[in-house]
Amino acid sequence: MLTIFTTAKPFREHISIIQRNALKSWTLLHPDVEVMLFGDDPGSAEASRDLGLRHEPQIDRTEFGSIRVDAMFAKAQQLARHKTLCYINCDILLTADFATAVRAVQSARSEFLIVGRRWDTDIREPINFANPQWADLARQQARAAHHQRDEWWIDYFVFSRGLYGPEVPPFAIGRTTWDDWLIWNIIHKKKPVIDATRSVIAIHQNHDYGHHPKGEQGVWRGEEAARNVRLAGGWSHLRTIADATEILHLNGLRPNSGRHWLSVRRVLDPIRRWFLFRAWNPAWFFVLDLTRPVRNALGLRASKKS
Numbered sequence: 001m002l003t004i005f006t007t008a009k010p011f012r013e014h015i016s017i018i019q020r021n022a023l024k025s026w027t028l029l030h031p032d033v034e035v036m037l038f039g040d041d042p043g044s045a046e047a048s049r050d051l052g053l054r055h056e057p058q059i060d061r062t063e064f065g066s067i068r069v070d071a072m073f074a075k076a077q078q079l080a081r082h083k084t085l086c087y088i089n090c091d092i093l094l095t096a097d098f099a100t101a102v103r104a105v106q107s108a109r110s111e112f113l114i115v116g117r118r119w120d121t122d123i124r125e126p127i128n129f130a131n132p133q134w135a136d137l138a139r140q141q142a143r144a145a146h147h148q149r150d151e152w153w154i155d156y157f158v159f160s161r162g163l164y165g166p167e168v169p170p171f172a173i174g175r176t177t178w179d180d181w182l183i184w185n186i187i188h189k190k191k192p193v194i195d196a197t198r199s200v201i202a203i204h205q206n207h208d209y210g211h212h213p214k215g216e217q218g219v220w221r222g223e224e225a226a227r228n229v230r231l232a233g234g235w236s237h238l239r240t241i242a243d244a245t246e247i248l249h250l251n252g253l254r255p256n257s258g259r260h261w262l263s264v265r266r267v268l269d270p271i272r273r274w275f276l277f278r279a280w281n282p283a284w285f286f287v288l289d290l291t292r293p294v295r296n297a298l299g300l301r302a303s304k305k306s
Contacts, residue, residue: 002029002102002158003080005036007059007067007173008090011043014124018205019090021127023051026088028129029099034081037090038072054079064224066172069182073164080161088156092118093127093203095135101199101248102158108253109194113186114158115241116196118204120147142203151241154179155202163191169231177228180238187239195244195256 004026008019026035037048040057048055056079060071076085084106088094105112119142127134157179163186171178186193232238246253 001032001082001099002084002086003034003036003076003082004086004088005038005072005076005080006088006090007039007072008037008041008044008047010041011047015091015207016043016047017126018123018207020047020051021123021205022088022090022092022094023047023053024127024129025093025095025135027051027053029094029096032082033099036076036079038075039067060170062170062172062224062227064172066174066224069171069173069178070166070168071170072173073168074166077161077164083161084158085161086156086158089204091205091207092155093123093138093205095139095201095203098200098202101196104199104252105158105194105196105248109192111160111163112158112192112194113163113183114156114194114196114248115154115183115244116156116200116202117151117241118149118153118155118202119143119145120149120204120206121145123203123205138203139201142201149204151243152180154183154241155204157182158196159186163189171228171231172224175222175225175228177225177232177238180240181232183241183243184232184237184239187243187245192246193244194246194248194253195241196248197241199248199250 006023008023009015011019023035023037027033034054035051036054036056037044038056038059045055045057047053056075059075060068062068073087076087084102086102102114105114121138121142122145123138123141127138131137164182167185169178169181171181183193229235243259244256245259247256
C-alpha cells in the first residue's frame with residue numbers, strides 16, 4: 001500500500017515522546033504499511049526495534065552533519081517495498097483519513113504528489129494506542145487547538161516511485177526551502193500535485209528547537225538555510241501547497257482554479273513593489289486609484305510594507 005520514510009532528531013525527553021507517537025501512528029494506518037527510519041541519531045535504533053521499523057543508519061550528510069534530502073529520497077525509492085512512498089516529518093501524527101486519501105489518489109492517478117497543511121497541537125505525553133478511540137481523541141484535540149498552519153508549512157510528501165530523480169539538490173533536511181522546491185519540481189514537470197488538506201488532519205505535535213545548537217534562529221536563518229536557498233535556484237523555484245494543481249475533496253479530485261490567481265499575483269507583485277518603493281510620487285496615487293478594483297479582486301493592496 002505505502003512505504004513511509006523519515007529521519008528523526010535524537011530521542012530525548014519530549015522529542016522522544018512525540019517522535020514515538022508519530023512513528024507508532026504510521027504503523028497503524030494499514031496492515032501493509034512499511035516504515036523506514038534513516039539516520040544513526042541517538043535512540044533511532046532502539047525506536048526502530050521497539051516499533052518494528054526498518055532502520056537504515058547509513059545515509060549521506062552535508063558537511064554540517066544534516067541528512068541530505070537527495071540521498072534519502074533516492075535510497076528510499078531504491079529500497080521501498082511499495083510503488084507509493086511518503087516522506088513525512090517525524091513529529092506528525094496520522095490517522096485513518098490519511099490512508100483513505102492516499103488510496104483515493106492511487107486509484108485516480110498513475111503519477112502524483114500529495115501534500116497538505118498541518119494542525120499544530122500541544123501533546124506532552126505518550127499516546128495510549130491501546131485505546132480504540134485514540135485517533136478520534138487526537139483529531140478532536142487538534143481541532144480544539146484551532147491552529148492550522150498556512151500553505152508554506154509542508155510536512156508530508158506522498159509520491160509515486162520515480163517522480164524524484166537525480167535532479168534533487170543536496171538540500172539539508174529540516175532547514176528551509178527544500179520542501180517548497182520539491183513542489184516546484186513536480187509542477188515544473190507538469191505532473192499532478194494534489195492538496196489533501198480538506199481530507200486529511202495531519203497533526204503536528206509542537207516542540208522546541210533545542211535539537212539545534214543555535215535554536216530556532218539556527219534552523220530558519222542559519223548557514224544551511226541560506227545554502228538551501230542557493231541550491232534551490234532562488235525564490236522563483238519555490239512553490240507552496242496553494243500551488244497544487246488539484247484538490248482532494250471527500251468526493252474526489254477537482255482542479256485547483258485558485259492557483260492561477262497566484263500566478264497572476266507573482267507577475268504583478270514586482271510591478272506593485274516598484275510603484276510603491278522606487279517611484280513613490282503623487283502621480284502613482286492616481287494610477288493606484290484607477291486600478292484599485294482590479295487589485296482588490298486579486299488580493300493586492302497598496303502598502304508601504306513588503
